[in-house]
Amino acid sequence: MSNTRKVVLEVRDINKAFGAVQANKEISFEVFDGEILGVIGPNGCGKTTLFNCILGQLKPDTGSVKLHNKDITGWLPANLAKAGLGRTFQLLQVFDSMTVTENLLTAGQAHIGTIFTRLFKPPHLGLMSKVNQVIAAFRLGHLANEEAGSLSYGQQKLLDIAMGLMSDPEIVFLDEPAGGVNLSMLADVKERIVELNQAGTTFAIIEHNMEFIFEVAHRILVMAEGQVLMVGTAEEVRNNPKVIEAYLGQ
Ligand SMILES: Nc1ncnc2c1ncn2[C@@H]1O[C@H](COP(=O)(O)OP(=O)(O)OP(=O)(O)O)[C@@H](O)[C@H]1O
Ligand SMILES: [Mg+2]
Secondary structure (H helix, E strand, C coil): CCCCCCEEEEEEEEEEEECCEEEEEEEEEEEECCCEEEEECCCCCCHHHHHHHHCCCCCCCEEEEEECCEECCCCCHHHHHHHCEEECCCCCCCCCCCEHHHHHHHHHHCCCCCHHHHHHCCCCCCCHHHHHHHHHHCCCHHHCCCEHHHCCHHHHHHHHHHHHCCCCCCEEEEECCCCCCCHHHHHHHHHHHHHHHHCCCEEEEECCCHHHHHHHCCEEEEEECCEEEEEECHHHHHCCHHHHHHHHCC
16 A cells, blocks of 8 residues: 555545435545555445445435545536446346456446447447456456356456446445355455555445455444444454444444
């Protein structure tokens, strides 16, 4: 991780309610350039809601999100993607009947050009080299022409993350990349994330698998009941009795 601590993303005082449920309460934090920030917390504590407020799927009731000091609060997901925010969802977003290559092309097309260039230019113009680069980075070469539906769940998770990288994002938000992935594929997912991070990609990662997130994250933000309980190193999180309390109380 870089020592300069340049802030990529700054989140201030996000509030989001669903009726009587206050899913996010006064959430503030920043993500530093080059880091992997883990986001943990008991089921239903508001992690996905927070990502959705940042990434335009939801509009926060109050608060702001800044990317390199530029206010991006409430922007549409497509514009946020163009601005450099990549994401994966808690549930897989791959297209089963398309090949790995076709899935990556589709993810790439969503981020380039205008509706007119997408309609009137060959779909893969300029994108194939990026697809090949991503396929190589994710070690998916042997599966390039396989239909996504025929891949193992872990391979589909890798493809899903790879699709999130097609837009060359500056910061990537992953919602439970380890969820449901078996042990051997988990090592692959971990290695790919660490490699991409070492090559300069910044990550914010929601995860329930503690071993996984404690190993990959430089800092961890702990949420409980819609609030930020603490932000610290794996060591600091492990030693904070409030964190154990939050999990036991769920
Ligand atoms: N669209 C919605 N409409 C109403 N309530 C919602 C909606 N989305 C989330 N909630 C509620 O907001 C709270 C936070 O949910 P959220 O999905 O953000 O939690 P989470 O931390 O991601 O949980 P998990 O670890 O189980 O994925 C929960 O009480 C949930 O039921
Ligand atoms: Mg969630």
